[in-house]
Amino acid sequence: MKKLIAAAALLGAAMALTATAHADAPYYAIIAKGFDHQFWQAVKKGAEDQAKADGVTITFEGPKTEAEIDKQIDILNADFAKKPVGLGFAALDTKAETKALQQYADAKIPIVAFDSGVANDLPVTTCTTDNVAAAAEAAKQLAKAIGDEGEVADEIHDQTSATGLGRRKGFEEEIAKHPKIKLVDTKFANADAKAADDIKAILTAHPNLKGIFASNEGAANGLAIAKKETGSKVIGIGFDSGKKQKDAIMSGLLAGSITQNPVGIGQCAVSSLTKALKGEKLEKVIDTGFYYYTKDNMSDPKIAAVLYD
Amino acid sequence: MSSSEKSHGAQSVSGPKLIELRDIEKRFPGVHALRGVNFDLRAGEVHALMGENGAGKSTLMKILTGVYQPDSGEIIVGGKTVTMPNPRAGQDLGISIIHQELYLMNHLTAAQNIFIGREPRKGLGIFVDNQKLNANAAAIFKRMKIDISPEIEVGGLTVALQQLVEIAKALSFNSKVLIMDEPTSALNETEVAHLFAIIKDLKANGVGIVYITHKMDEVKQIADRITVMRDGQYIDTLPQEDTPISKIISLMVGRELAHASRAEGKVGHEQVLKVSGLNAGKMVKDVSFTLKKGEILGFAGLMGAGRTEVARAIFGADKVQSGEIEIHGKKVKVKSPADAVKQGLAYLSEDRKxxxxxxxxxxxxxxxxxxxxxxxxxxxxxxxxxxxxxxxxxxxxxxxxxxxxxxxxxxxxxxxxxxxxxxxxxxxDCDVLFFDEPTRGIDVGAKAEIYKLLQSLAEQGKAIVVISSELEEVLRLSHRIIVMCEGRITGELDGKTATQESIMHLATQRQSKAA
Amino acid sequence: MNTTTVSQTDFAKSGMFTVATLQKAVAFAVLLLLVVFFSLMSPVFLSWSNAINIMTATSVNAVLGIACTLVIISAGIDLSVGTLMTFCSIIAGVLSINLGLPLWIGIPGALLSGAAVGACSGAIIAYLKIPPFIVTLGFMRALYGLNIVVTSAKPIYFDDQPKYSLISPDSSISALIPGLGIPNAVFVMVLLAIVAAIVLNRTILGRFIYALGSNEEAVRLSGVNVNIWKVGIYALSGMICGIAGLLLSSRLGSAQPAIGMGYELDAIAATVIGGTSLAGGRGTILGTIIGAFIISILSNGLTVLSVADEWKYVATGFILVTAVYVDMRLKYRG
Known part of the structure; x- marks a missing residue:
């Protein structure tokens, strides 16, 4: 029993050391969607850089995976107890978390939504990529690459989230504008290996498939693995970045990808909070932008700055 | 005690017959469990059912409560022949049983236990009416003149009080027949007295009680009549007042069987095992004995006397509080069965499966x-x-x-x-073998074979302990017999001269619990 | 006397194996049925390249299933196989990338770390007598956290060890038989299945796995140091998780810290569908492999048929419950 207590104490001490100490500087709570993907590490970096510039302290937290809405609510509630002066929040669900958010609004703590918005007026602004427009761009690029005709499919990272819905909508609506292109299959997977197995099955079912759109980092990595393992010549376009995806573009497994501006999203979240606290007026939505990148423009400093490993 | 014997005697035997069992037969594969058993119970009497382990008491009670169905024979309840296809049917006929091990849900309250499955409802039958539930339980407790809160969790009650909750549950079914299976095995003297007072009260209210016990003093205290069973057979029913304890015992063990095959063979001089001052758990108290090469040492006693626990403690299967074990003259520490086996000890459990x-x-x-x-x-x-x-x-x-x-x-x-x-x-290569009920669940023909095997093992120089509830078996096999009662050794007998009676006397020799 | 000339066939005839064999037959029948069904429904399903797709998709789950099978036959359970798999792949990354050690240290190091973690959970289960469900549930979560801590939530890429990324997806057999194209991962799975079957049926550890699952108390009272064997069982299971970790991370070219949770349920599903009894004492490796194939064929087949994803889950759930029902029926009959 004594040993157990000692071990618990040690563990407690280790946790205390890693916890961020926020003494006098204003404290913002930043709550992301998860740590599944490198995307969030880039958002975190942007947020931390901006925090340094604004002279504030932040905590950057999130649930384990992007499915754990309940865990995210727990974090929202826990952070409220830490009395932040501002909240940056990437909602996993557009409605489910309204109640937890309301307490911040009631306490006059400004809320900035980032990455995806919420279905209420609580946030002062939303720093986000226009997912529909970004995915439509992917569809345009894919159409161009396959000569504007033939079969295509999409591998979407999530069936229910705003980004998943938005990217699917953007891609499929744009494809519908091309009469000679036919969308033959839509699958959902968020992890590399599972997406790869999915795509291999799609390739089997549709031997004449010309192109595939993969809607996030995991799906795109899976697409690259599937192409490598099957030797398929299908043209792939991904979304987001990450080392594997960048490698795949360099080696030609993927024709190109859409990148958001994750660093910019992180910066926007923190700087918008600072502005809101100063009483500045903000737009309802701040588009943080997106780019289509291929191996030709990856080293372009403007692009390179928003790509992450 | 002797005054109380007189206080409620045979006068109540004249009450109306609540139940009657006639010529009950029951066979299980390989076992003729009950042969022509008769039994009756009258209102307001305590009828003790006695017999050795395996005499068929539990089987008979299972038939009386609908757990088993007889192969032939008649069950008459309240003057009508009935069949009881399941325990529920027994309950509906007003027959309840209080088992030796209580079947209570420890985390529920007394009232919830009593009325489980029969809770009073309210609000369209969706909600339990707790007020009424507790009031009903309190009413029963009041009738029994006991002070238990209906809202207390039964897990926190003493065993004695838990037993009273079981009795209250039986009364809540308006039971006219109450079967109590060794109800005092876990009670102390005061609690026993309290239980007897309640039994007296129940009698006065016309409840008939079947009382299963091994304890002679209890029988003398509260029974009106005694029925003895042996080997699945009905032996006799006697008024308690006219029957001395020695008579009961001799009826239970039957006539001395021919001892044609009593233990033979020479016991060696070499002492193989010496146990001194062994204490383990609640069931092994200051046990000391020795075992020689080539010897078969019998351990006799009633169920729950602590014989199995002695063997398990020596074998390292259960924790030992104190005591010393010497094997071949060397003191050894046995902390686990693995240690025991290394020392050449082996334990053959009663529960083989x-x-x-x-x-x-x-x-x-x-x-x-x-x-x-x-x-x-x-x-x-x-x-x-x-x-x-x-x-x-x-x-x-x-x-x-x-x-x-x-x-x-x-x-x-x-x-x-x-x-x-x-x-x-x-x-x-184990040479000290503990056989716990070596022939339990084994048919008669195979029994003889096992006996022969044990004897030849002893002749080969193995040291053997035989724990058995069958007196005949102990007498037949043992060179020496140790008798236990309630965790203590109450005596040692020579295998050649011991009789079933002498063993039973030692096996029922309880230490006064008040002491 | 016929008893002195007992052969392996007698062994297979004996009761315990009859039930297992029967259920394996049931599982195999389901597998065949699925193959026939999908072949009829889709002309492209029954092709060599799709068969390779299915085998590849099966390999990691089957390997984890083997780990689970050993533990479950011994009447235990291991919920930590998924995150332990990830932990091992991270150890491989730390050793061979972060520390720059050669692969012949990195790979055994990963396997040994799997065995060590398995031994730890086994020791806690055996000596502290905490139920395996609780202990491995704890390990599942703790390892997830450790995986994130060790990597700072960043994947470890095996670019500096290009050979590593070839271990799993490369097809060494194609050098001998060109065009066969079966990736090494599949061979590792098959090889491991054979070794595990030998361990189960031919070694003392395997004998204890069945014995403990059948009646732990009787084994203890036979003078066996049960605890040591339990530690051994979980250590072996942990090492097999390490193999799964190598296969997955090699395929992905990276050790991904956030994955792993959820894999244990697929592995347990494969084990149970394959006829291993969650009550212990009964089960086979072949059954588990069949179970893993049923899951991935279902997934692949429904994808090929362009059936919506959600139905995939409905179908596996249905098969899982059916399998357990069959298991119970056979048990009460046998």
């Missing part, structure tokens, strides 16, 4: 189990062929009836399973 054999494995694997490490190449590959050969040797030597050594042990008969267990210890 749970503790003896691994039923899912083959005869071969079971015989070789304690010696598996001997049958490996390079320390990990099993030499199955060699194991087959060795197992086959033992199968032949002990005459195990099995189609092959690959037969799964589950499919063998009880006697053959026992031989498999014996084989495994012989193969492991």
């Amino acid at each position: 749970r503790f003896g054999v691994v039923t899912g494995l083959s005869v071969r694997d079971n015989v070789t189990l304690p010696s598996w490490s001997r049958f490996t190449t390079a320390g990990f590959l099993m030499k199955d062929r060699e194991m087959n050969k060795t197992a086959a040797e033992y199968v032949e030597k002990l005459k195990v009836k099995t189609p092959s050594v690959s037969q799964i042990v589950r499919l063998l008969s009880g006697g053959n399973q026992q031989k498999v267990v014996i084989s495994k210890w012989l193969l492991r």
Whole structure:
């Protein structure tokens, strides 16, 4: 029993050391969607850089995976107890978390939504990529690459989230504008290996498939693995970045990808909070932008700055 | 005590018959459990049902409560012949049983336990009406003149109070017949007195009570009539007042059987095992004895006397509080069965299926189990062929009836399973063998074979302890007999001169609990 | 006497194996049925390249299934196989990338770390007598956290060890038989299945796995040091998780810290569908492999048929419950 207590104490001490100490500087709570993907590490970096510039302290937290809405609510509630002066929040669900958010609004703590918005007026602004427009761009690029005709499919990272819905909508609506292109299959997977197995099955079912759109980092990595393992010549376009995806573009497994501006999203979240606290007026939505990148423009400093490993 | 014997005597026997069992027969595969048993219970009487372990008391009570159905015979309740296809039917006829082990839900309250499944409802029958529930329970407690809060969790009550909750539950069914199976086994003197007071009250209210016990003093205190059973047979029903204890015992054990096959063979002089001052758990109190080479030492006693616990403690299966064990004159520490086996000790459990054999494995694997490490190449590959050969040797030597050594042990008969267990210890070179109920669940023919096997093992110089609830078995096998009661050794008898009566006297010699 | 000439066939005839064999037959029938069904429904399903797809998709789950099978036959359970798999792949990354050690240290190091973690959970289960469900549930979560901590939530890429990324997806057999194209991961799975079957049926550890699962108390009372064997069982299971970790991370070219949770349920599903009894004492490796194939064929087949994803889960759930029902029916009959 004594040993157990000692071990618990040690563990407690280790946790205390890693916890961020926020003494006098204003404290913002930043709550992301998860740590599944490198995307969030880039958002975190942007947020931390901006925090340094604004002279504030932040905590950057999130649930384990992007499915754990309940865990995210727990974090929202826990952070409220830490009395932040501002909240940056990437909602996993557009409605489910309204109640937890309301307490911040009631306490006059400004809320900035980032990455995806919420279905209420609580946030002062939303720093986000226009997912529909970004995915439509992917569809345009894919159409161009396959000569504007033939079969295509999409591998979407999530069936229910705003980004998943938005990217699917953007891609499929744009494809519908091309009469000679036919969308033959839509699958959902968020992890590399599972997406790869999915795509291999799609390739089997549709031997004449010309192109595939993969809607996030995991799906795109899976697409690259599937192409490598099957030797398929299908043209792939991904979304987001990450080392594997960048490698795949360099080696030609993927024709190109859409990148958001994750660093910019992180910066926007923190700087918008600072502005809101100063009483500045903000737009309802701040588009943080997106780019289509291929191996030709990856080293372009403007692009390179928003790509992450 | 002697004054209370007189206080409620045979006068109440004249009440109307609540139940009557006539010529009840019941067979199980290989066992004729009940043969022509008669029994009746009158309103307002306590009828003691007595007999040795295995006499058929529990089977009879299971028939009376609808758990078993008789093969033939009549059950008459309230003057009408009835059938009880299930326990629920027994309950509906007003027959309740209080088991030796209580069946209560520890985390529920007393009231919830009493009315489980029959809770008063409210609000369209969706909600339990707790107020009414507790009031109903309180009313029963009041009738019993006991002070238990209906809202208390029964897990926190003493065993005595839990038993009262069980009785209250029985009364809540308006039971006219109450069967109590060894109700005082976990109670102290005051609690027993309290229970008896309640029994007296129940009698006065016309409830009939079947009282199963081994304890003579209790019978003398509260019973009106006594029925004795032996080997599934009805022996006699007698008024308690006119029957001395010695008469009851002799009826229970029957006439002395011919001792043609009493223990023979020379016991060696070499002391193999010496146990002194052993204390373990609640059931082993200051136990000391010795065991010699070539000797069969019988351990007799009633169920719950602590004999199994002694064996398990010596074998390292249960924790020991104090005591010393010497093997071949050397003091040893036995902390686990693994230690015990290293010292040459073996324990053959009464519950073979749970503790003896691994039923899912083959005869071969079971015989070789304690010696598996001997049958490996390079320390990990099993030499199955060699194991087959060795197992086959033992199968032949002990005459195990099995189609092959690959037969799964589950499919063998009880006697053959026992031989498999014996084989495994012989193969492991164990020379001190504890046999706990060696013939339980084994049919009569195979019993003789097991006896012969044990005797020949002793002649070969093994030291053997036989724990048995069958007096005949103990007398037949043992050179020496140790009798236990309530965790203590109450006496030691010579196997040649011991009788069933002398054993029973020692086995019922309780220490006064007030002391 | 016929008892002295017992052969392996007698062994297979004996009761315990009859039930297992029967259920394996049921599982195999389901597998065949699925193959026939999908072949009829889709002309492209029954092709060599799709067969390779299915085998590849099966390999990691089957390997984890083997780990689970050993533990479950011994009447235990291991919920930590998924995150332990990830932990091992991270150890491989730390050793061979972060520390720059050669692969012949990195790979055994990963396997040994799997065995060590398995031994730890085994020791806690055996000596502290905490139920395996609780202990491995704890390990599942703790390892997830450790995986994130060790990597700072960043994947470890095996670019500096290009050979590593070839281990799993490369097809060494194609050098001998060109065009066969079966990736190494599949061979590792098959090889491991054979070794595990030998361990189960031919070694003392395997014998104890069945014995403990059948009646632990009887084994203890036979004078066996049960605890040591339990530690051994979980250590072996942990090492097999390490193999799964190598296969997955090699395929992905990276050790991904956030994955792993959820894999244990797929592995347990494969084990149970394959006829291993959650009550212990019964089960086979072949059954588990069949179970893993049923899951991935279902997934692949429904994808090929362009059936919506959600139905995939409905179908596996249905098969899982059916399998357990069959298991119970056979048990009460046998």
